[in-house]
Each structure stands twice: as C-alpha cells, then as structure tokens.
Amino acid sequence: MHTRFFIRRILRAFPSGMEKQVRCKRFGEGMEKSSFPTGLYEISETDNGSIVVRLTGKIDVENSASILQAILTAITMKPSNSLSVDLKDVSYFDDFGAVILLELKDFVTKRGSGFSVMNNSIRADEVLSKINFDSYQTFAATQKKKEPHFLVHFGETVLNGAANVRHMLSFIGSMILALVHVCAHPKSLRIDDTISCMEKTGVEALPIVAMISFLLGFIMAFMSSIQLQPFGANIYVASLVALAMVSELGPIMTAIIVAGRSGSAFAAEIGTMKISEEIDALYAMGFDTTVFLAVPRIVASMIVVPLLTLFSNLFAITGGLAIGVFILGLTPGAYISQTIETITLFEVVWGMLKSAVFAVLISWIACFRGFQTKGGAIGVGNSATSAVVSSIFLIILFDSIFAVVRSYWR
Amino acid sequence: MEKNPVIQVKNLVVRYGDKVILDHINFNVFKGEIVAVLGASGCGKTTFLRHIVGLGKPFSGNVFIDGDEITSDNEDTFRSAIRKIGILFQGGALFGSMTLAENVALPITEYSGLPKNAVAHLVRMKLDLVNLAGFENHLPSEISGGMKKRAALARALALNPKILFLDEPSAGLDPIISAEIDELILSINQRIGTTIVMVTHELESIFRVARRAVMLDGNIKNIIADGAPEFLKNHSPNPFVKQFFNREARIV
Numbered sequence A: 001m002h003t004r005f006f007i008r009r010i011l012r013a014f015p016s017g018m019e020k021q022v023r024c025k026r027f028g029e030g031m032e033k034s035s036f037p038t039g040l041y042e043i044s045e046t047d048n049g050s051i052v053v054r055l056t057g058k059i060d061v062e063n064s065a066s067i068l069q070a071i072l073t074a075i076t077m078k079p080s081n082s083l084s085v086d087l088k089d090v091s092y093f094d095d096f097g098a099v100i101l102l103e104l105k106d107f108v109t110k111r112g113s114g115f116s117v118m119n120n121s122i123r124a125d126e127v128l129s130k131i132n133f134d135s136y137q138t139f140a141a142t143q144k145k146k147e148p149h150f151l152v153h154f155g156e157t158v159l160n161g162a163a164n165v166r167h168m169l170s171f172i173g174s175m176i177l178a179l180v181h182v183c184a185h186p187k188s189l190r191i192d193d194t195i196s197c198m199e200k201t202g203v204e205a206l207p208i209v210a211m212i213s214f215l216l217g218f219i220m221a222f223m224s225s226i227q228l229q230p231f232g233a234n235i236y237v238a239s240l241v242a243l244a245m246v247s248e249l250g251p252i253m254t255a256i257i258v259a260g261r262s263g264s265a266f267a268a269e270i271g272t273m274k275i276s277e278e279i280d281a282l283y284a285m286g287f288d289t290t291v292f293l294a295v296p297r298i299v300a301s302m303i304v305v306p307l308l309t310l311f312s313n314l315f316a317i318t319g320g321l322a323i324g325v326f327i328l329g330l331t332p333g334a335y336i337s338q339t340i341e342t343i344t345l346f347e348v349v350w351g352m353l354k355s356a357v358f359a360v361l362i363s364w365i366a367c368f369r370g371f372q373t374k375g376g377a378i379g380v381g382n383s384a385t386s387a388v389v390s391s392i393f394l395i396i397l398f399d400s401i402f403a404v405v406r407s408y409w410r
Numbered sequence B: 001m002e003k004n005p006v007i008q009v010k011n012l013v014v015r016y017g018d019k020v021i022l023d024h025i026n027f028n029v030f031k032g033e034i035v036a037v038l039g040a041s042g043c044g045k046t047t048f049l050r051h052i053v054g055l056g057k058p059f060s061g062n063v064f065i066d067g068d069e070i071t072s073d074n075e076d077t078f079r080s081a082i083r084k085i086g087i088l089f090q091g092g093a094l095f096g097s098m099t100l101a102e103n104v105a106l107p108i109t110e111y112s113g114l115p116k117n118a119v120a121h122l123v124r125m126k127l128d129l130v131n132l133a134g135f136e137n138h139l140p141s142e143i144s145g146g147m148k149k150r151a152a153l154a155r156a157l158a159l160n161p162k163i164l165f166l167d168e169p170s171a172g173l174d175p176i177i178s179a180e181i182d183e184l185i186l187s188i189n190q191r192i193g194t195t196i197v198m199v200t201h202e203l204e205s206i207f208r209v210a211r212r213a214v215m216l217d218g219n220i221k222n223i224i225a226d227g228a229p230e231f232l233k234n235h236s237p238n239p240f241v242k243q244f245f246n247r248e249a250r251i252v
Helices: A019-027 A031-035 A064-077 A095-110 A122-130 A150-184 A191-201 A203-231 A236-275 A278-284 A289-326 A332-342 A345-372 A377-409 B045-052 B075-082 B100-112 B116-129 B145-156 B175-192 B203-209 B229-235 B239-245
Strands: A002-004 A040-046 A051-059 A082-093 A114-118 B007-016 B019-029 B034-039 B060-065 B085-088 B163-167 B195-199 B212-217 B222-227
Touching: A040 A064, A051 A064, A051 A095, A064 A095, A064 B116, A082 A095, A082 A122, A095 A114, A095 A122, A095 B116, A122 B175, A150 A289, A150 A345, A191 A203, A191 A236, A191 A289, A203 A236, A203 A289, A236 A278, A236 A289, A236 A332, A236 A345, A236 A377, A278 A289, A289 A332, A289 A345, A345 A377, B007 B045, B019 B045, B019 B222, B034 B045, B034 B175, B034 B203, B045 B060, B045 B163, B045 B195, B060 B075, B085 B145, B100 B116, B100 B145, B116 B145, B145 B163, B145 B175, B175 B195, B175 B203, B203 B229, B212 B229, B212 B239, B222 B229, B222 B239, B229 B239
Parallel strands: A051 A082, A082 A114, B034 B195, B034 B212, B085 B163, B163 B195
Antiparallel strands: A002 A040, A040 A051, B007 B019, B007 B060, B212 B222
C-alpha cells in the first residue's frame, strides 16, 4: 500500500534569468512539446518507510535543477530508510537526468540508506550505463591545483626573473646586431613597413599630441600667470612655458602618448603574431624576425618621435600664447620674442635627442614584450599592458639619467 | 517525414558589399537528420553555416530554428533560437584562460542552475564522452590540436542541444580519432535524436555518417546537389558533383 503524501506539482520554477526566454518559447510550442510534457515528479512513501520518487515527462537542462532541488528538500524532511526512483513514465532522459540520479544517490548514501532505480527504459539504461552509474565514484568537485609552498613560489619567481633578464639581454644583443646589419646593408630594411609604421606612430598621433600639448601650455601659462601677475612679471610666463616644454615636458609627454598609442599596438601586434605561429613561419622561412618586425618599428619611431616632440613644443607655446594675449594682455610679438630669447638651439636639440632615446626604449620594450607573449588572448593583453608600463618607467628613468648627466656636463 | 523542419532557410541572400556570396537559398533540415554541407573551397560553406547559426546578418531572407527566427531582430526570439543549437567551431574556439572543465562548465552553470557538484559530474561525463577524462585541469594551450577539437565538441554538447553544427569536425585529426568522432556523432544522433549539420570535406566521414549531403556551388551561389551521398556519387547528373564525390582530379 502506498500512502501518497505529496501533491503532484508541475515545475514552473526555473532558474532566475531564464524565465523570460522559457516563457516565450512556451508560447511558440508546437505539437512535439505537448507529447513531451516538461518534467513532473511525485513522491510517495511505502509502508516500510522507503521513499519512491516517480519522474515523468521530459527531464532536461531546463528543469533538472529545480527537480533536483525539490526532491532533495522533500527527502531531507523524511529521514527514511531508502530511496528509489521510478523512471517508468520518463519520455526524455539525458545526462542531466543522470546527474539528478547521481546527486540523489550521493545524498542518500551519505546518510547511510539505500538507493535504487526502477523501471528504467532502454534509453535511460543506455545513458546510465554509458557513465557506469552503478559503479560511479562520486568525487570531489573539480580540484584546483594545490598552491605550492611559498619557498617554491619564491624560487620560481627568482628563476623567472633571471630568465627574463637573460631574454632581455639577448634581445638587446639581437637588436643591436640587426641595427648594425641594417646599417651595413640598407636594402635589408623593410622600407614599406617602416613608412607605414611612421604614419601610424607619427602622423596619426599628431592630433592628440597637438591637443594635449596645447592644453598643457595653456594650463601652465594660466597657473603661472596667477603667481607672476602680482609681481608684474607677466612676460616671464612666456619663458616659463617655453623652457619647461622644450627641455622637459615636451619630450616626456610625447613619449608617454607614443607609449600608450604605439607601444601597446606593437606589443599586441607582435604578440598576436607570436601566438598564431606567424613568427615561427617567418623564422622557418629564414627571416631574421628582429630585422623583419622590430627594426622597422624602432627606426620609424626614432624618426617620428623627435618630430612629434617639436610639434608638441610648438603647440604648447601656442597654448601659452593664447593665455598671454587674452588674459595677461601681452602682444603676440612680445610673447614670441621673449620665447625666442629664452630657448636656445641647444635646448631644442637636447630635447629631440632625449625623445629619440625614448622612442628607442618604447619600441624596443614593446617589441620585446610582443616576442615574449605566451598563451592566448590573455597573453596578448598582458604583453600590451607590460609594454606600456615598462616603457613609461624607462622613460622616467632615462629622463632622470639625462638630467644628472646634463648637470655634471655643464 | 515530419511536416515541420527544424531548420528552415528561406530565400537566404548573403552579400559582402556588392559581392553576392549566397543567392536565394532555400534549405530545410528535418528532425534527426545528419546533413553534410560540402562544396569546393571558397564556395561559401562557412558563410552559409555562420548565417544559419545567426553569426551573420543576411542581406535578405529568413532562417528559422525549430520555429524561432534566428535572423529576427527580436532579442527574445533570437535567444530562444540560439539556445537550441550547439556549435563546434573550426578552430575549437576554447577560451584560452579557462581549463577544459571550466570551458565545458560555463554554459552548464549559466543555463541549468545546477549545484556545483552536479555541474562537476556533468563536466566529467561530457569530457568522458569525448575521451578526455583526466584532462579537466588542463588549459587549452597545454593540449594537442585533436584534443582541443574534442574538448570543443564536449562544450558544444554541454546542454544537449537539439541541433548541432559542426564546422570541419575531423579536419586535421588522425584517422583513428576522426573515425571515433564519426562514431560519436552517430551515437549522439541516435541517443538523443540530435539533428546534425556538418560542414566537411572528408568524403569517408560523409559516407559513414551523413544520410544526406548538400553541395554548394560558387558559380551559381546556390545548392547544386541534394541527396544521399551514395546516390550522388553514382547517379548524379552533374559531372562536377560526381567528380567531387569520386575524388577525381580536374581533367587537364
């Protein structure tokens, strides 16, 4: 005798977020679905205290979670002896159904009672035998790899760092060799690549460099005018803007913009080539990858970055001029002649020399990071990030070195 | 034969700019069929597949997946259609930053709402199905090309989709593994009645697996042959089709 104590219920509770889709699918349901009612279940208890769960209809990805949840809740309330699942009326059964059975089996086995499956159809039998249901070993959810001991971790970091330095040195070596080779055989320089690279790094960067420099000059002039105006030293705003821009800020700002624009692009481009085996293809065809990929970029940036710096200086001075004329009431002529008096040719050349060095640093580190790329999409992202970060660091570092060198030189 | 096809392509026109790639294609697939789509290189097979699964926007025409229009602008209809299909991409398209288990678990966790442990069971079953048990914690970059393809197949099968699209399932695999994949495709088709559309060049697997072959032609930009592979091989009136199925070189 079976005593029914649970009402039969249709599962309408779907995992959150899916409701909308499921509903709209149901409206469009055809004949096929009605012959395959979505999963129902019924729980009853026999006289000797064991629970029987009868599943009916279609058990699939959409209702497996709610069926499992509901049955688990129901049988938790009944700490009964054993559980059996009746599959007689199941019309569709796949591995999502099998997972329900596995979880139920796991649950009741843990509390020390028996589990059985009754009346499984040939189809369900096939699914269950495919996964060796009877002897299936329940296992801990996908284990993460163990965290190694911190000493192991430390050692690994040191070794990686050493390897990184070694790679960097060997890349500097191969870059110098490649540049020497290109100087000795100018024909081996890939002119077309170099020119298109100059366009991308230089011409296309001009608007943003111009804009930022103009605003920079503008701000500098504005801020300094507040300090200088009380002393009637308005005209020295021109000197301040010109000197600060030409010797320091012009090269640095330009280099940082180029690092952000082109450094990341070089690293991402070469990195993508590396992970899609294009670099290997070049190597296998007998090309020197440094000459082929790195040299055009280095040469192009060495040429265009100093020019960009010149433009940057020019636009910053224009920004300062705007403040000088409109706020401080200077004449354009006075502002310009004060500017010309302040900056020497040496300052301009020194600034351009610095920016040429920055250009080499940016393109070198970007190409290096590109060649170092490993793995997939994440590797490319990491290379681009580290290219920008390293080049900004190197720019500031070398700028300090330049400052020290110059102060001793004079 | 059922009345309602599970895939219905109506007057599909695909253009890239002014260039017409597919011209007014009409094509139906019925439930439980295994259809091979083939044709010379560059005739638009992959384009055709991409448009059926909703990855490309056609110039005109409609594609219905099990009654839902996948070419529709209605987000709900599109989502409901896309949920019914699984796709194996040519290159696998596994997520490089995730382990195989995480790759397979992603759609299961997202759409089933099952607890973690149950998802782990399912992932193991899916990977077991493609003989990759024990590789759960490997990253895609750590396994071979054939294994990547099988892992991608496991991911395409994760939700037991009604329709499975396979782009070159056995290209680049050794004969044993590609035979195994053929058997796997057949058994999936038999076990859960999955409809399968595969783009492939491997004649052997077409004859082994497909009940119906559809051949596209780059010149007329449409289907030139549709029928059982054995029939097309021996009795096709079109010499080009015959040549293709008999693997003959072009006459010089």
